[in-house]
Amino acid sequence: MRRLGLNQGGYRGEQIDPRALQFACRSAAVRSGWAVEVLPPAGLDRLAFYRPAKTDGAPNIYLSAGIHGDEPAGPMAILRLLEEDRWPDAHLWLIPCLNPDGFCRNTRENSEGIDLNRDFLVPRSVEVTGQVEWLKQLPELDLALLLHEDWEANGFYCYEINLGGRASLAETLIESASRFCPIEHETEIEGRKVDRPGIIRPGSDPASRPLWPEAIWLAVHQSKLTYTLEAPSDWPLMPRVDALVAAIHAALEGYFQLFPVGEAASGRLGTPEPIGPG
Template sequence: MSDVFDWPAFLPEFHREATAAGFSPTLLHETESGPIHAWERPGHGPVVYLSAGIHGDEPAGPMAMLRLLKEGFFATDHHWLICPALNPNGLACHVRENADGHDLNRDYLAFKSEEARCHAAWLDRQPTPALFVSLHEDWESSGFYLYEINLSGSPTETAHRILDAVSPWFHPEPGPEIDGHTCHEPGWIYHSAEPDLPESWPEAIYLAKKGCPLSFTFESPSSSPLEPRIASLAAGVRAACEYLD
């Protein structure tokens, strides 16, 4: 597999695979580099929301979403909501920010960007997810790690299952501190439902404030080849969703 993310080819391929899997798109916003679509497939099970591509220099997340579609992962009767590519301009240019220089994953309170504003408006129209998983990458790490936000107040065993599922590709990022956060365990940051900076809300904080009881943000090491990053993120999603009631 090439380590180059082909953004123009990704959009029609994802559209084709998602439609074949029974998903319906909603256009959230049109950018100069392509549309932002949210995809939904209703079901009788718990609502699960997955997102990726909010940082344009992190292509493994969108590609992991596409892989999960191709592998038939969404065959379960959960109510699926997925946003695979929240930053088309960044993905097209292979840069973190949008075309106006905004980090979209710090814009879920101030809403300076049209992308975050339209996305949040769509989220507000959806049922509150039972689980939210966000796919990211970190160029500074050598291993895999995750953030858990849990409104119950207690860490879940699911985090162990995720790290175990990812272990064929990456070891847990060692602690005792990752990205300025104290580790609960290696590769596992147990984060409060409050932002690190009061005015800079990421998507996960916005979902927590909406009442989403459990979320995981995955970080694969972007200095590694693309294929294991994709595989590890897809494996983490499978593990996170496996034990939903």
């Protein structure tokens, strides 16, 4: 597989129709018994899907994609996962497309030029305001997986936010993605030093950042373990989707190995660090 070399100054690859993609997600979800919701505000036509676990004490797991409108592989990975219907026994919440207006324009930002993934500290966009309102109704999340792409990257990589010092899923997730696309080899990515190849573990107080992405909001308010997965979007679209899907399966399987149901609270490996402003 070769780098396409299309991404000059931004993402220049294949695009998706966010409404058609969400329609396909809804069809697959309804066939498999998921509940369908619309994220506020309703006029943005953003779907969310929920399926309850069968077992008491099963974990709460959240996946989101499509917060950047020039990153099509994430929404496509959610569609693939819904069509495969191979999920662990967990309470599952899925959002395939957080920024439909961005996808209509192939822009990272929403229609007002706001980067939604920097808008979570004090939200000013209707998209993030509505998403946060919706997220606050969910219980505490055991695992959150946020799907992204990077148009400049040389390979797949991930960010881990693990404020409680729990066992990590990053290595298994990267290993699985590597079967489908290269892993980023740079030792510094987006100005941050890598911990292992393809794995960024931001400093001890990510909440001190002035512009919060979804991952920081989740880590501070809602999620015990949060991964942002970044596929390299200068490679062909299908291997990027394959890599994201493989990484998600690895993270879900790895989660249940590390934290068997009923023992989730014992998964802590260290002392929790202070999590900054709430």
